[in-house]
Amino acid sequence: MQSSAKTIEEYLSSIPEERKRSFLKLRETILNNIPKGFTEELSYGMLGYLVPHSIYPEGYHCNPKLPLPFINIASQKNFIALYHMGIYAKPELLEWFVTEYPKHSKQKLDMGKSCIRFKKMDDIPYDLIAALVQKMSVAEWINCYETQFKKSK
Template sequence: MQSTAPNALEYLETLPADRKEAMRKLRSILLENLPDGFTESMGYGMLGYGVPHSIYPAGYHCNPKDPLPFIGVASQKNFIAIYHMGIYSSPELLEWFTSEYPKHVKTKLDMGKSCIRFKKVEQIPYELIAELATKMTVEEWIGIYEAVLAKSRK
């Protein structure tokens, strides 16, 4: 369910009532915990947090006009999703997250590549998401991104 909302506040207003509070809380957590340099925008029809062109002028290789994406948060049809590119690209971060998750949530982790899915808003581990947001700086993300990109172009 991609949104055409031009900004985060308008996006949040379009959400179903049962999702608004969870999405607002996730947005707040990311804004408070992401390291300096990441900025909020709308991207791919969802809330996006990435590296702006002022820091990484090359932008995203798939579309250089877009900032380098890092995290996306979306209210999909049947779940809320957090798309974390750092988890997808860093085996160490993935290992940390998957080992920490059961300490916060009793249900099985529903995850694929960069997508963490929450079918029930009451099972979103906000404290864990807050800690996850702190785990990678802009510089670390750019380094990982460029290394993965270089490897894929060989």
């Protein structure tokens, strides 16, 4: 479910009231912990934390006009989703997260390849998300991305 919002403020105002406080706290957790160099923008109809073209001019291989995505958060129909490309690309980061999750949440981990779904707003492990966000710098993400996703030329 992608939003048609044109600005971050418009996106935030469209979040259902019962989810807004949790979503804003998740956003704040990311903004307070994400390494220098990533920027917050609307991306794929969600809030995105990206490597801007000023740092990585090649952009995203799927569409080089877009900056390189790293993390997205979205208010979906029945949950809040956090998409973390580093978890998808780096098995040891995924392993760390899966191991740590039960130490921070009573809920069973609901996760896809890069998507972590939070259905219970009162049980989002903000401290674990803060640690996850800090685990990869812009340079580390670019290196991981080029190793894992870019096709050889």
